[in-house]
Amino acid sequence: MCGRYSLVSELSQLQAEFDFEFSAELTPRYNIAPGQDVxxxxxxxxxxxxxxxxxxxxxxxxxxxxxxxxxxxxxMESLEEKPSFKHAFQKRRCLIICDGYYEWKKTKSEKQPFRFVMKDRRPFAMAGLFEVWKKADGTKPLATCTIITTEANASTEDIHDRMPVILKQEDYDYWMNPKNSNINELKQLLVPYSAEAMVKYEVSTLVNSPKNEGEELAIPFNSQ
Structure with a gap:
């Protein structure tokens, strides 16, 4: 699974990388957790x-x-069948932007967190689905998302058996375009990312709590 990640790159870098329009402010986040805006x-x-x-x-x-x-x-294996996801998979697909994600390795005494990043430290896009939920009281609809996971690659499998789907740049528009409805072609994009392009390293257990935030969460553990 993917349950925590970071996005600390500057907005100008992200817009140059992903070529998107965005008018809001972006605050660096080292410990993004479920239930938060992303x-x-x-x-x-x-x-x-x-x-x-x-x-x-x-x-x-x-x-x-x-x-x-x-x-x-x-x-990714159950996107077509699971009621929670099948409608969004057909027409409501997005990119969720990230520059590092965390996963935990079980040890005899605790769970040791690791951070996964690209070797070149560039931000990357995880495959996501989104929905807009209309509230019964008529107040502002709620826009939400989920991150798609796939089998672990060679860089990840000794830590966890799943990893987020990381999309290639050339596949961004095909993935997001709601007119593309060929399920088999879409599923071909949902494969483990190249292990050779990624690196991982241990980080502080401070990241275990979503209440903690700051640069120290992303520093290699042996450098702290």
């Missing part, structure tokens, strides 16, 4: 538009928004 990019009439979505998908048919805490990730 930066996502969607597709609108050929334009890439950035917006904030709450992490934890609330399907349009849900009776209560708290279901979102159970739907922070979506397994």
């Amino acid at each position: 930066l996502a990019i969607g597709y609108n009439n050929g334009r890439r538009i950035g917006s904030y979505l709450r992490w934890g998908l609330v399907p349009f048919w849900a009776k209560e928004e708290k279901i979102g805490y159970k739907l922070i990730n979506a397994r």
Whole structure:
């Protein structure tokens, strides 16, 4: 699964990398957690538009928004069948922007967190789905998202058996465009990312609590 990640790159760098429009402010975050607002990019009439979505998908048919805490990730193997995801998979796909994510390795005494980044330290896009949930009281609709996971690559498998789907740059527009409805072609994009392009390192257990924030969470453990 993917349950925590970071986005500390400057907005100008992200816009140069992903070529999207975004008018809000962006605060560096080292410990993004489920239930919080995250930066996502969607597709609108050929334009890439950035917006904030709450992490934890609330399907349009849900009776209560708290279901979102159970739907922070979506397994790529069951996207077509699971009611929570199948409609969004068909037409509501997005990029969730990140520059490092965390995963935990079980040891005899504790869970040791690791941070996964690109070798060149560039930000990357995780495959996501989004929904807009209309509240019964008629107040502002809630926009939410989930991160799709796939089998672990060679860099990840000794830590966890799953990893987020990281998309290639050339696949961004195809993934986001709601006119693309060939399920088999879409699923071909949801594969483990190249292990050779990634590195991982141990970080402080401070990241274990979503209450903690700051640069020290991303520093290699042996450098602290």
